[in-house]
Amino acid sequence: MFFPEAFINKMAKMLTEAELEKLKTALDTPLRKSIRVNTLRGTTKEVVESLESYEYVVDKMPWYKYGYFIKTAKKQAIGNTYDHYLGKIYVQEASSMLPVIALDPKEGEYILDMAAAPGSKTTQMCMHMKNTGIIVANEPSIQRISPLQDNLDRSGCINCCITRNDGRKFSHYTGMFDKVLLDAPCSGEGTFQKDIKARYVWSQNKVIENSRLQKQLLDSAIACTKKGGTIIYSTCTLSPEEDEAIIDYALNKYDNISLEKVSFEGLETSQGRTEFDGKEYNKEVKKVIKLWPQKTNIEGFFVCKMKIDE
Amino acid sequence: MATKNKHRRFFRLQDEDRRIDPDPEELGKIETKKLQIYLNETYGIALDYLESLILLKRGKDIWITNKAAKSMIGIGKNLNINSLGLRALRNAFEVPKMTTNFAVFLNDKITKNYYEMTKEQLDEFTRGSEIKINAANEFKNYLILKYNKEVYGVGIINNGAIKSQVPKGRVLKNQLSKEIDLEVEED
Numbered sequence: 001m002f003f004p005e006a007f008i009n010k011m012a013k014m015l016t017e018a019e020l021e022k023l024k025t026a027l028d029t030p031l032r033k034s035i036r037v038n039t040l041r042g043t044t045k046e047v048v049e050s051l052e053s054y055e056y057v058v059d060k061m062p063w064y065k066y067g068y069f070i071k072t073a074k075k076q077a078i079g080n081t082y083d084h085y086l087g088k089i090y091v092q093e094a095s096s097m098l099p100v101i102a103l104d105p106k107e108g109e110y111i112l113d114m115a116a117a118p119g120s121k122t123t124q125m126c127m128h129m130k131n132t133g134i135i136v137a138n139e140p141s142i143q144r145i146s147p148l149q150d151n152l153d154r155s156g157c158i159n160c161c162i163t164r165n166d167g168r169k170f171s172h173y174t175g176m177f178d179k180v181l182l183d184a185p186c187s188g189e190g191t192f193q194k195d196i197k198a199r200y201v202w203s204q205n206k207v208i209e210n211s212r213l214q215k216q217l218l219d220s221a222i223a224c225t226k227k228g229g230t231i232i233y234s235t236c237t238l239s240p241e242e243d244e245a246i247i248d249y250a251l252n253k254y255d256n257i258s259l260e261k262v263s264f265e266g267l268e269t270s271q272g273r274t275e276f277d278g279k280e281y282n283k284e285v286k287k288v289i290k291l292w293p294q295k296t297n298i299e300g301f302f303v304c305k306m307k308i309d310e
Numbered sequence: 311m312a313t314k315n316k317h318r319r320f321f322r323l324q325d326e327d328r329r330i331d332p333d334p335e336e337l338g339k340i341e342t343k344k345l346q347i348y349l350n351e352t353y354g355i356a357l358d359y360l361e362s363l364i365l366l367k368r369g370k371d372i373w374i375t376n377k378a379a380k381s382m383i384g385i386g387k388n389l390n391i392n393s394l395g396l397r398a399l400r401n402a403f404e405v406p407k408m409t410t411n412f413a414v415f416l417n418d419k420i421t422k423n424y425y426e427m428t429k430e431q432l433d434e435f436t437r438g439s440e441i442k443i444n445a446a447n448e449f450k451n452y453l454i455l456k457y458n459k460e461v462y463g464v465g466i467i468n469n470g471a472i473k474s475q476v477p478k479g480r481v482l483k484n485q486l487s488k489e490i491d492l493e494v495e496e497d
Contacts, residue, residue, distance in 0.1 A: 041414075077483070079483075080482050080483055082432075082436070082462075085436060085462070085480065085482055086414060086460070086462070087414065108378065110378075131376060132376060132378065133376075133378050134376075134378050134379050134381070134382060136382070136389070145392055149392075149393060150479060150480075152396070153396055153397070153409075153411040154411065154480070156396070156411070156414065156415050157396065158363070158374055158375050158376055158379075158395045158396045158415070159375065159376050159378070159379055159395075160394075160395070161375075161379060161382045161389075161391060161393070161394045161395075162391070162392040162393045162394075163389045163390055163391050163392060164390045164392050165389065165390050
């Protein structure tokens with residue numbers, strides 16, 4: 001299967017030859033389908049029973065009580081079930097659930113989701129907050145607002161305010177939010193497993209271009225988070241330029257931020273790199289986590305938990 | 311070379327969006343009371359149920375949100391708010407039409423003006439088809455459709471049948487056997 005040469009060369013700088021082969025094999029293996037139970041609409045028990053009645057085999061994720069892997073011998077679409085129709089389930093990648101678990105949204109909090117569409121993480125936060133507090137679900141792209149609204153509505157979310165701004169605008173709202181989720185726009189190397197097209201549109205130039213925007217968005221997230229507040233920076237990519245380098249940039253620029261370790265039960269995560277391609281990163285970057293598809297059997301992902309000092 | 315032709319979809323959408331959706335404002339006490347009475351008389355919603363929510367007026371529609379979200383109204387202009395909460399009623403001040411999402415949200419709070427479907431009728435209804443019924447004159451305005459005591463949507467009586475009001479994007483496809491991935495929903 002095709003992989004961009006520059007991508008493979010980059011991965012070769014981080015992995016052994018054997019690991020690189022395993023990565024290629026993992027990226028060519030179909031992704032396990034997964035769903036999240038939306039407890040605003042139904043209970044895990046009733047949803048599991050209902051999916052089993054559609055002849056789905058349902059496996060709970062060890063690290064998240066609302067996440068399930070599903071498979072079926074029948075050729076059927078999960079989107080055609082009544083559970084989906086009623087918003088009791090949300091089709092969501094397993095790795096996409098991790099940033100919200102790390103953010104740990106609480107009832108009554110004021111949270112910004114800086115790049116919200118299509119709303120997987122927004123609806124997940126809403127569920128954890130039991131429709132209390134506020135989530136400002138920001139999405140700069142007008143074309144992506146409609147699917148975002150549809151998903152919020154179907155999931156029964158009433159505590160969300162959809163805004164349409166460039167995320168960098170939030171730097172003007174100093175200390176406004178308890179927590180910020182920045183699931184940054186990225187080159188999507190983690191999605192190579194499910195989206196073959198993503199391999200063809202990938203380029204190192206795009207990685208560099210993304211990293212500039214990611215730094216600016218993280219600046220904005222830091223500015224609009226309260227003292228003592230939490231920021232989750234995540235991407236679905238594996239390039240250090242879009243992951244560790246962004247965190248290194250923030251650690252060197254701000255003296256009021258610190259990183260916190262995150263872990264997920266039963267998931268083999270890797271710590272952040274402290275050097276890449278001759279560049280040394282801040283030692284604190286070790287606290288971030290990277291998910292390699294060949295180790296985790298889920299989509300590649302990057303998660304960093306950052307605190308704004310009191 | 312691309313031009314900013316006003317008839318091109320992208321620019322038209324932006325303009326329409328600005329024109330149709332004024333900023334949300336909190337519903338006044340008198341209008342709230344009228345709405346509480348309407349929902350109570352038509353659907354059996356307890357009069358005090360809406361007191362835990364904030365009702366917002368946006369054009370002809372009513373949206374619901376929680377009390378904390380009320381603080382967003384004041385800063386709406388600067389933040390370019392697209393929507394706040396969930397659209398509950400369309401055309402609320404003439405012939406109110408409850409949205410499917412609000413009906414599902416209310417679920418067991420709805421105790422009047424509903425029709426309990428059979429499994430076959432549920433399949434028809436969620437696929438956007440009409441349901442033939444005998445007692446059409448027992449219902450008023452937009453009625454609620456339930457199956458196993460759970461709300462599935464809103465319908466309207468038309469020539470002795472219930473016409474499904476399930477939004478097109480929400481209608482279930484014909485067979486479970488057809489593989490359609492919902493990639494749009496995923497991150």
